[in-house]
Amino acid sequence: MKLLQGQTAWITGGNRGIGAGIAIALAEAGANLAIGFREQAEQAEKIVTMCQELGVQAIPVQMDVKDFTAMHEAYQSVRFNLGEPSILIHSAGISQIGLFQDMTQQHYEEVMDVHVRGAFHLIQFGLPSLLKRKSGRIILLSSIWGETGGAEEVLYSAAKGALNGMAKALAKELAPSGITVNAVAPGAIHTQMLNQQLTKDEQYELAKEIPMGRLGTAEEVGSLVRYLCLPEAGYITGQVIHVNGGWHT
Numbered sequence: 703m704k705l706l707q708g709q710t711a712w713i714t715g716g717n718r719g720i721g722a723g724i725a726i727a728l729a730e731a732g733a734n735l736a737i738g739f740r741e742q743a744e745q746a747e748k749i750v751t752m753c754q755e756l757g758v759q760a761i762p763v764q765m766d767v768k769d770f771t772a773m774h775e776a777y778q779s780v781r782f783n784l785g786e787p788s789i790l791i792h793s794a795g796i797s798q799i800g801l802f803q804d805m806t807q808q809h810y811e812e813v814m815d816v817h818v819r820g821a822f823h824l825i826q827f828g829l830p831s832l833l834k835r836k837s838g839r840i841i842l843l844s845s846i847w848g849e850t851g852g853a854e855e856v857l858y859s860a861a862k863g864a865l866n867g868m869a870k871a872l873a874k875e876l877a878p879s880g881i882t883v884n885a886v887a888p889g890a891i892h893t894q895m896l897n898q899q900l901t902k903d904e905q906y907e908l909a910k911e912i913p914m915g916r917l918g919t920a921e922e923v924g925s926l927v928r929y930l931c932l933p934e935a936g937y938i939t940g941q942v943i944h945v946n947g948g949w950h951t
């Protein structure tokens with residue numbers, strides 16, 4: 703049974719990595735998908751086709767999550783092509799590795815804006831649709847570092863911590879409207895982001911530190927997010943839910 707049939711999910715950063723894993727998982731459950739991307743249009747088309755092959759409607763939507771006007775236009779496109787969204791997922795993200803003393807104003811703005819301002823824009827434009835239906839799901843992709851802090855990733859950790867706070871506070875505000883809000887905090891997931899940060903040897907060494915002995919996959923994050931979107935997860939809200947192979951407990 704396709705439990706999300708007739709629903710529309712708007713995913714930022716849906717064209718690759720974890721966002722793409724989430725898109726496919728939601729398409730398997732019958733949701734229509736607006737696949738957000740910033741630059742890699744070809745990759746977005748690929749995920750759109752994969753979703754369509756699963757029998758749902760899917761469109762690519764170009765947006766820079768930092769940009770208010772671009773996000774407004776993206777929202778109009780989602781609404782026009784797929785109808786009002788009922789699921790909002792913020793997966794767009796960038797990493798910023800380096801010592802704190804080497805971080806500049808530009809680094810600060812870029813990291814905070816993609817993660818925190820991007821979430822603010824997504825929710826600001828998408829929320830009225832959820833409030834109208836008196837139901838819906840908001841899921842923000844956080845990180846293990848948002849809770850434990852990651853050395854040489856201070857700005858990234860701060861941004862993810864902010865998303866955790868946003869999810870918890872918003873969950874309280876929106877609970878009476880039947881809307882759940884959660885943060886999902888992955889550990890080390892094998893995507894382009896991780897490939898940019900660590901060599902193959904470093905990934906191998908990192909895997910040894912993880913109790914499961916391996917990195918996670920985008921599909922594994924996707925199935926958690928899909929579960930949170932199902933009606934049976936309707937009592938889970940205001941949580942930071944970890945998916946990290948036991949790396950942080």
Ligand code: NDP
Nearest residue numbers: 715719720740741742766767794795845890891893894895
């Ligand atoms: P990837 O680097 O594989 O993908 C990043 C995605 O974000 C792409 O879809 C990219 O679009 C999009 N994006 C980046 N900047 C912008 C922007 N300004 N506007 C719109 N879209 C943008 O990352 P992951 O899939 O690994 O990460 C997904 C989320 O999960 C991120 O929030 C990340 O912080 C978090 N996470 C990842 C972990 C990991 O180990 N991989 C661990 C913990 C958290 P485009 O392709 O068009 O550039």
